[in-house]
Amino acid sequence: MSSTAPATAPAVTRSLAPGHSDLVIVGAGIVGLAHAFEALANGLSVTVVERDRQPVGASVRNFGHCCISAQEGDLLGLARRSRAGWLRAARAAGFWAAEAGALVVARSATEAAVLEELHAERGGRGVVLRTAAETAQALGRASDAAGDLVGGAFLPDDLRVNPREATPALARWIERQPGARILWGTAVTGVESGTVHTTRGPVHGERILVCVGHDVDYLFPDLAEEHEVRRCRLTMARAVAPEGFRTDSAVLTATSMLRYDAFTAQPSAARLREEVVGHSPELLGIGANVMFTRLPDGSVLVGDSHHYDTTTPPFIDERTFELLTGAVAGVLGVERLRILERWQGVYASSDRGPLLVRDLAPGVRVLSVTSGIGMTLSFGLAAATFDGALAVTR
Ligand SMILES: Cc1cc2nc3c(=O)[nH]c(=O)nc-3n(C[C@H](O)[C@H](O)[C@H](O)COP(=O)(O)OP(=O)(O)OC[C@H]3O[C@@H](n4cnc5c(N)ncnc54)[C@H](O)[C@@H]3O)c2cc1C
Secondary structure (H helix, E strand, C coil), X not given: CCCCCCCCCXXXXXXXXXXXXXXXXXXXXXXHHHHHHHHHHCCCCEEEECCCCCCCCHHHXXXXXXXXXXXXXXXXXXXXXXXXXXXXXXXXXXXXXXXXXXXXXXXXXXXXXXXXHHHHHCCCCCXXXXXXXXXXXXXXXXXXXXXXXXXXXXECCCEEECHHHHHHHHHHHHHHCCXXXXXXXXXXXXXECCEEXXXXXXXXXXXXXXXXHHHHHHHCHHHHHHCCCEEEEEEEEEEECCCCCCCCCEEECHHHHCCCHHHHCCCCHHHHHHHHHHHCHHHHHCCCCCEEEECCCCEEEEECCCEEECCCCCCCCHHHHHHHHHHHHHHHCCCCCCEEEEEEEEEEECCCCCEEEEEEECCEEEEEECECCHHHHHXXXXXXXXXXXXXXXX
16 A cells, blocks of 8 residues: 555644544544544544434444455455454454354355365465365254255454444443543534534544545535445345354355455456356346354344445345345255344445545545445554555545
């Protein structure tokens, strides 16, 4: 990553009057809060301004999967950095973060080939091949009667958190720290150097960091258009875990391999795409990434589909829902899942690149993850912001 001036000043004393902080962060999603956590570690005073009264954005609607080993290049470096930050934050704030890794299930020779190629490329680091029997056991499938499992790979570096717990717990911890506050129920209407304008009046800070995810277009429509930011909407559900499914590892499948750079960079990835087009065109049509993660209460988060718009239609298509839950049931070796909840998640997306980092005015930075891996990158981005290593997108 190229080096630029960081959005925040070097550490100064944490003694500013109420209403004035070293750093004002807009948005109490994981990207904003990871920056608040890192700012406090750097000795800065922080005000977070959040329009809602609790986090309800992308950061609580996802799988709670810090998907580290499936990244490539600079993003892999940021993701590895993020892992350490997540573990520090979990220890400090007392939320569940499991070093449980991810299991990628292979149900054809081509899927297994992609995993073997990634294993070879990484020299075995972070990619451990699994037999069909080991994969079946991890999924809690007593016997592989259907004979559909060929093998798999375990990615031990991946992390798991409970998305419904982690961001709110981090917010509560931040609020308890000296020099930190979160202004809930306070919408930001505009930003200029040194001042954030809100529905409750101005908030002043030396530096301002805007982390509003996909809503960047509401505050900065021209910037959003220039970076071609769209909303990606995803269908999700929570289901009762089938008897026997107990792993805390995230579980990924062939359609996941088609969405993450580390897999798509492998020689067999093109053949894999043709194969999936052949047997599951409908899944590809909804942009599926068939994956699931188990929550500590034993239920399973199931998803997801990807549809792209500038404005998000509110409707969840039933066929999309059936395709996803049916596909997950197939991997788990059960006929159907008992669904407890369903919802739609939204994140920022752009074909221009995975990150939008722009300095709009002196001391004012906008930072949005525009690739659907904000949980994975959040703490790595925060670390890179404070050591000045984060590249600014032009
Ligand atoms: C279904 C789903 C599955 C996903 N799965 C994964 C995954 O497995 N791994 C992964 O790494 N990532 C995943 N992601 C992506 C990840 O969740 C996001 O990239 C990340 O949560 C973005 O964090 P954020 O803080 O930028 O956004 P958000 O969590 O959306 O937070 C932005 C905050 O800004 C606030 N805000 C907006 N405008 C204003 C304003 N004007 N004034 C004040 N506050 C404002 C909002 O209220 C919100 O609280 C998934 C996303 C979804 C939706």
